[in-house]
Amino acid sequence: MNVGGLTGPPPDVLVALCVTCREPTSAPVPVRWVQSTSGPGATLYACPAHAPGLTPGPTPGELDRPV
Numbered sequence: 001m002n003v004g005g006l007t008g009p010p011p012d013v014l015v016a017l018c019v020t021c022r023e024p025t026s027a028p029v030p031v032r033w034v035q036s037t038s039g040p041g042a043t044l045y046a047c048p049a050h051a052p053g054l055t056p057g058p059t060p061g062e063l064d065r066p067v
Contacts (some may be wrong), residue, residue, distance in 0.1 A: 016045035020054070023047065032057030 016028035028045035031054050035041040046054055 018047040018050055019044045020046055020050040033062075 015026050025047035029051035030043050031046045032044045
């Protein structure tokens with residue numbers, strides 16, 4: 001811990017809806033990334049309670065092929 005960590009602004013908090021229960025969670029777990037036909041894709045999140053029961057799909061970067 002340093003002085004900046006104690007006196008600086010708090011980190012941004014990501015809040016997302018769970019794909020299972022549709023409730024907002026402040027501890028989202030990325031479970032799948034859906035490609036869009038027009039524009040950027042979207043990451044789907046689950047709450048920590050439902051994430052272990054979901055089959056994970058590809059997330060950004062997992063399908064990138066080395067050049």
